Amino acid sequence: MCKAMMNIWKRNTETMGILLNTAELLESRAVQSPRGPLCVPERILLLIYCVGPSDGKGTKDEGRAKRNECLEWLDALPDRSIVFLCSVSKGALSAEQLKEIAVGMERSGQRFLWSVRTPAGSDSPEKHLKVGPEPDLGVLLPQGFLERTKWRGLVVKSWAPQMDVLSHRATGVVLTHCGWNSVLEAIVARVPMLCLPLEAEQKMNKVSMTEDIGVAMELEGYMRGFIKEDEVEAKVRLVIEGEEGRQLRARVAARREEAEAALEEGGPSLVAFAQFPLDVDSLGKQLGE
Structure with missing residues (x-):
């Protein structure tokens, strides 16, 4: 895998340009870096096209006949009142960490929607737990948790329609593992984030x-490999109820406005998208000569 990735990165340095799902205002430092001499020695990648961010509509399952039940549950809740704890396709949390988050959420007293995945398999310290592809919530979560929190929380197994939940008026904050597509979707939906990075570039x-x-606040326990219940409780309350949460929401709203402006007629993302095929055509002619 290491050799394969190194070969891919080497090929990336040979490209004539980069097409990115972002707006330059959102990631100006990252966008400027490949244009400088320090990114790739003896080479400057001049053609960088920021053509986003996507609004995430393409990720919705338009053919789904029935609206997901979690969205029906959200409909009855106040605006910006719930914590969305979002699962990821890889890097599932350990059973011990799931229990710790559950205790913190219960103690916080906040409403929540939680998408729970089965813990990481062979790498999990809880190998003795007999959990299959669909998580056994009675085993993974603290005893009595579902019953005690049923009036203010909903736990779903493995999957929730992420973009639909993020764009719902009831969603107040999302706990994310910091995959960049999810980050952009949250910004577009005006939802501040709690960061629990796990791996790779997160x-x-x-x-x-x-x-x-x-636009986010970190759960500092990730640096030690484990988030304690006290921090979950404190940070969730801070973002939902505190002044820090109000400031985060204001900054997310400002970033959303920048993203919308980039995608408007004459905005930098649309201009870059229009320029891209022109440059490809021009480069093709040069190579043909």
Whole structure:
């Protein structure tokens, strides 16, 4: 895998340009980096096209006959009142970590929608737990948790329609592992984030989210590999009820406005998208000569 990735990165340095699903205002430092001499020695990648961010509509399942039941549940709740704890396709949390988050959420007293996945398989310290492809919530969550929180929380197994939930008026904050597509979707939906990065580029994304763009707050326990219940409780309350949460929402709204402006007629993302095929055509003619 390492050799394959190194070969891919080498090929990337040979490209004539990069097409990105983002707006330059959202990631100006990252966008400028490949244009400088330090990114790829002896080479400057001049053609970078920021053509987003996508609004996520393409990720919705338009053919789904019935609206997901979690959205029906959200319909009855106040605006910006729930915490969305979002699962990921890879990097599932351990059973011990799931229990710790559950205790913190219960103690916070906040409403929540939680998409729970089966813990990571062979790497999980809880190998003795007999959980299949669909998680056994009675085993994974603290005893009595579902009953005690049923009036303010909904736990779904494995999957929830992420973009639909993010864009719902009831969603107040999302706990995310900081995959960049999810980050952009949250910004487009005006939802601030709690960061729990796990692997790959997610920790680097966390820095951009909290320091550069200012739309998220980190759960600091990730640096020790485990988030304690006290921090979950405190940070959730802070974002939903506190002044810090109000400031985060204001910054997310401002970033959303920038993203919308980039995609308007004459905006930089549409201009870049229009320029891309022209440059491809021009380059093709040069190579043909």
